[in-house]
Amino acid sequence: MLANILSGAVLGIDAYPVEVEVDVAQGLPQFATVGLPEGAVKESKDRVKSAIKNSGYEFPVRRITVNLAPADIRKDAPSLDLPMAIAILTATGAVDSKAQRYLFMGELSLDGRIKAVRGCLAVTVAAQQWDVAGIILPAENAAEGAVVNGPPVYAAENLAQVVSFLNGEVEIAASVQAGMTPVDYPMQGDDYAEVRGQQHVKRALEVAAAGGHNMLMVGPPGSGKTMLARRLPTILPQLSFDEALETTKIHSVAGLLNKSDALVVQRPFRSPHHTISDAGLIGGGSIPRPGEVSLAHNGVLFLDELPEFKKNVLEMLRQPLEDGEVFICRAAQSLTFPASFMLVAAMNPCPCGYLGDNAHECTCTPPQLQRYRNRLSGPLLDRIDLHVDVPRICHEELADKRDAESSAAIRQRVEQARQRQKERLAQCGIHANAQMQARHIRTFCPVDEAGSKLLALVTDRLGFSARTYSRILKVARTIADLDGAEGIRESHLAEAIQYRGLDRGLG
Secondary structure, eight states: OEEEEEEEETTTTTTEEEEEEEESSSOOOEEEEEBBBOOOTTTTHHHHHHHHHHOOOOOOOSEEEEEETTTTTTTGGGGGGHHHHHHHHHHHHHSEEEEEEGEEEEEEESBBBBBBOOOOHHHHHGGSSSSSSSEEGGGGGGHHHHHHHSSSSEESSSSSHHHHHHTSSOOOOOOTTTTTOGGGGGSOOOOOOOOOSSSSHHHHHHHHHTTTTEEEEEOTSSSHHHHHHHHHGGGGGOOOOOHHHHHHHHHHTOOOOOOOOSOOOOOHHHHHHHHHHHHHEEETTTTTOHHHHHHHSSEEEESGGGSOHHHHHHTHHHHHHHSSSEEEEOOOOOOEEEEOOEEEEOOSSSSSSSSTTTTTTOOOOOOHHHHHHHOOHHHHHHTEEEEEEOOOHHHHHHOSOOOOOOOOOOOHHHHHHHHHHHHGGGGGGGGGGGGOHHHHHHOOOOOOOOHEEEEEEHHHHHHOOOOHHHHHHHHHHHHHHHTTOSOHHHHHHHHHHTTTTTTTTTT
């Protein structure tokens, strides 16, 4: 007796079909699983056997062989429990053969309950191209799986319910979530209206948000660097449906999608601790998983106390900052994870934190300061577009009772600037100034005569690198977009140069 049930597994953040083939034959009782099963899949036989028995069905005392095709890809996901159980029951005749037209995912408890699994959205997206009559998922994953328009998604609570549904004994209503968009949800988060002072830092954050630029804030403890950074997602443009779908896939694969959220509708804000490992930040592992840079895709990666991170970990940021992707290479496979994010970092000006602070005396020696600054390499700082000084707030600003400009008002200007960039860069396959390459800069960043003289003067005097020169032009282009200007003027360049604080000897 042979049965073939379809399931899906995730490789990177994309899914591929897995055929669960079961042969129940005469012979000594045995349960063998082939097709490169690993970890949780090897243990599936015990969960499947108990779940079938405890759901009121007879488990065949025969020679059972389960093949997971394709057999050349390792599989380590408990989501194959449910399709294995259905395949065994189909092979023994307990389930109607129409089960072979459906796709199944789910981890089984010993009593037959179906638990939530990772990566359901990736599978349902891929299943749009597969010939299936429907997709049966754990109840906790059904809303997530039904986000896309595709085969109907059915929420299952336990194995007995699935068997009864396949045999036509009960009906399960299809989950309906398709058609929802991030615009349907209000923007959430703290508001810049609550922040006192730091107007020039808010302006820099607005410029960074408008162009998708990376930013570094340098200031003493308590000056508000973290508070300002955490509000950045509230002024970023709303996610498009495609961006939300890709972001949700990543969080689903990583197992971080909230049960109540079918779709990630707010731009991610990730803030890992400085003790994070290189695999935790970039991604990897024996079975590669997305790291923090991928979890921040389409959002913000905030690194507080930047010099406290291990230098080798920080240097690994250089490639994703340039390419917007992470390449994980292993002996058995190579994977690509998306990693298009805004890097926002914060640091003290010196080890004690009070260099340049009028209220406190800095106790650091020149060698200590040099060692502290050397933790950040020149190539990494070159990839950060804006370096901004964040001074201590005076009492007068703290005591001001008036609300500052709201995040909604700032976001409106940011969205207008982004729309100008989107229209200008549409034919180039990019959508933000920060993504421009050298050929785009030559085309879209014309500078007037006064601006050219200013740029030549500061470039020679301060010794800017070619990458710094390009980033000044990109930031100036964003400032011009916020200003509604067609070309880059001298004032736009002057403001962009002010945002290269560390190159100018900030602190």
